Amino acid sequence: MKKWYIVIFGLVFGLLGFLESSIVELECPDHFPEPLYDFSKNELRDANILLGKTLFYDPILSIDGTISCASCHSPYHAFAHTDHDLSHGIDDIIGIRNAPPLFNLAWQNTFMWDGAISHLDMQSLAPMTSPSEMGNNLMNIIASLEASKKYKLLFFESYGDSTITGQRLLLAMSQFQLTLVSGNSKYDRIKQSQDTFTVQEKKGYELYKVNCSSCHTEPLFINEDFASNGLSVDSTLMDFGKGGVTMIKEDSLMFKVPSLRNLAYTKPYMHDGRFEKLREVLNHYTDEVQVYDFPGSDNRISVNVDLSSNEKSDILAFLRILNDEEFVFNKEHRER
Amino acid sequence: MKSAFIIFFTLISFVIEAQSIQSIKISFVPMFNNQLLELDKPLNQDNQTISKLKFYISNINFLDGDQLVWSESESYHLVDMEDRESMELLLDIPDNIDVSSLNFDLGVDSLANVSGAMSDDLDPMHGMYWAWQSGYINVKIEGKSDTCPARKNKFQYHLGGFLAPNVSLQKVSLKLNKVEDIDVSIDIAKLFETIDISKTYEIMSPRAEAVSISQKIASLFEIRE
Numbered sequence: 001m002k003k004w005y006i007v008i009f010g011l012v013f014g015l016l017g018f019l020e021s022s023i024v025e026l027e028c029p030d031h032f033p034e035p036l037y038d039f040s041k042n043e044l045r046d047a048n049i050l051l052g053k054t055l056f057y058d059p060i061l062s063i064d065g066t067i068s069c070a071s072c073h074s075p076y077h078a079f080a081h082t083d084h085d086l087s088h089g090i091d092d093i094i095g096i097r098n099a100p101p102l103f104n105l106a107w108q109n110t111f112m113w114d115g116a117i118s119h120l121d122m123q124s125l126a127p128m129t130s131p132s133e134m135g136n137n138l139m140n141i142i143a144s145l146e147a148s149k150k151y152k153l154l155f156f157e158s159y160g161d162s163t164i165t166g167q168r169l170l171l172a173m174s175q176f177q178l179t180l181v182s183g184n185s186k187y188d189r190i191k192q193s194q195d196t197f198t199v200q201e202k203k204g205y206e207l208y209k210v211n212c213s214s215c216h217t218e219p220l221f222i223n224e225d226f227a228s229n230g231l232s233v234d235s236t237l238m239d240f241g242k243g244g245v246t247m248i249k250e251d252s253l254m255f256k257v258p259s260l261r262n263l264a265y266t267k268p269y270m271h272d273g274r275f276e277k278l279r280e281v282l283n284h285y286t287d288e289v290q291v292y293d294f295p296g297s298d299n300r301i302s303v304n305v306d307l308s309s310n311e312k313s314d315i316l317a318f319l320r321i322l323n324d325e326e327f328v329f330n331k332e333h334r335e336r
Numbered sequence: 337m338k339s340a341f342i343i344f345f346t347l348i349s350f351v352i353e354a355q356s357i358q359s360i361k362i363s364f365v366p367m368f369n370n371q372l373l374e375l376d377k378p379l380n381q382d383n384q385t386i387s388k389l390k391f392y393i394s395n396i397n398f399l400d401g402d403q404l405v406w407s408e409s410e411s412y413h414l415v416d417m418e419d420r421e422s423m424e425l426l427l428d429i430p431d432n433i434d435v436s437s438l439n440f441d442l443g444v445d446s447l448a449n450v451s452g453a454m455s456d457d458l459d460p461m462h463g464m465y466w467a468w469q470s471g472y473i474n475v476k477i478e479g480k481s482d483t484c485p486a487r488k489n490k491f492q493y494h495l496g497g498f499l500a501p502n503v504s505l506q507k508v509s510l511k512l513n514k515v516e517d518i519d520v521s522i523d524i525a526k527l528f529e530t531i532d533i534s535k536t537y538e539i540m541s542p543r544a545e546a547v548s549i550s551q552k553i554a555s556l557f558e559i560r561e
């Protein structure tokens with residue numbers, strides 16, 4: 001009898017020990033603020049990150065087995081979708097928005113261009129079930145994973161038993177995506193006193209601080225808020241951003257402020273991918289700001305920004321040092 | 337020292353044991369015009385049927401006057417007509433407490449709505465979480481009626497929303513004077529007296545109509561003698 005206790009205790013503590021030891025700290029650059037994601041409810045572990053990564057690259061999540069998350073979020077493009085202004089899903093159905101890059105998600109509390117999603121864990125449900133993306137449903141996905149020996153094992157290694165639930169699936173998806181931290185660009189090295197600005201980059205930085213930083217705020221270059229940067233409405237899409245979710249007039253044409261990191265890899269730009277080049281983006285800010293009759297706020301650009309052609313080049317030089325090569329070429333994030 | 341602790345805790349557990357606990361059952365009983373509601377069965381001359389009836393019951397508690405006498409922890413239950421077992425909630429409640437009302441929420445509170453992926457009845461695999469816009473569906477009613485102009489005459493009410501001004505969660509309070517097994521009926525026919533299916537047949541996102549229909553449903557919960 002007593003022996004059994006010892007064996008069981010041994011097993012339990014062995015398992016606990018295993019789980020303890022494999023907890024991973026999110027690598028978080030010193031000049032970044034505290035992450036917003038609550039890791040206490042979903043502690044990072046090697047096995048779970050691997051499970052999430054495997055799922056991310058697996059078309060098993062789509063109804064016809066053709067589309068994975070990576071189809072639209074490519075690791076070679078900072079997990080954005082290039083060459084398409086609007087994303088393509090199953091049966092080549094075209095969505096209504098440009099797939100954003102995925103990085104530094106632990107510092108975000110709102111997701112999607114219109115902020116329709118309020119938690120990273122729940123984000124994956126949207127592409128999995130959207131008819132223009134993967135066209136699937138959670139019960140169906142769980143059934144296909146249940147039928148796979150590989151996934152039964154991966155779930156076992158992640159959770160200590162091989163039961164597959166919606167919660168476990170979603171938590172694992174978050175785990176992998178949370179590890180996509182981009183914080184090692186030249187800008188970051190400068191912030192950590194390991195590098196210095198060139199004269200032009202410094203000029204660009206100063207211009208950025210005056211004209212752009214209220215929305216694209218350092219060090220993540222987002223402000224966790226919505227804004228209108230004066231884009232005209234595309235009459236074929238009639239996308240009103242946050243206003244379409246909240247149905248509040250003040251929110252019309254407000255879109256989530258995207259990061260300015262890794263722009264070299266993530267063209268085209270804006271929620272509908274209307275700009276191919278960064279210079280076009282700057283030309284928009286200086287020449288094409290549209291004002292609509294919606295209640296104004298500090299977050300709504302209402303006049304053209306004043307920048308000379310040289311100043312634009314300076315800003316572009318600054319934006320270039322926000323490209324994080326180490327992140328884009330990180331093999332850890334790729335499918336093996 | 338160690339053994340003193342063990343004795344202490346053993347005693348405490350005896351004391352806890354001594355306060356006896358009774359198990360009671362709350363059964364939800366959907367009705368249609370005083371008849372037990374059956375899924376997919378024609379209910380009136382419009383061949384109206386109900387094919388799905390699912391809702392969240394949460395935050396169950398008993399009050400004595402305005403004094404809280406018992407509340408369930410982690411109180412979230414998905415009641416689904418397609419799953420017999422889910423229609424009966426078992427509660428372990430201390431014996432001989434005085435009560436004057438049974439209270440619960442129809443829906444899921446806002447905290448659970450923004451807490452990420454949850455387990456058990458709150459697991460999004462139950463189809464009660466909106467995918468493209470965060471938030472739980474508090475009540476799902478689907479069915480058909482000849483008067484419904486939608487494809488295949490199907491009406492769908494997915495009621496939810498946790499952000500002002502369209503908060504669909506409703507508080508329900510039912511008078512009672514004894515803690516015992518309770519049947520709670522909901523006469524769905526009364527809901528359709530207030531909805532014109534030919535006009536309102538698809539609600540799939542948080543909005544004012546979702547709130548008013550939720551209020552109506554909340555008013556239909558009744559203790560059945």
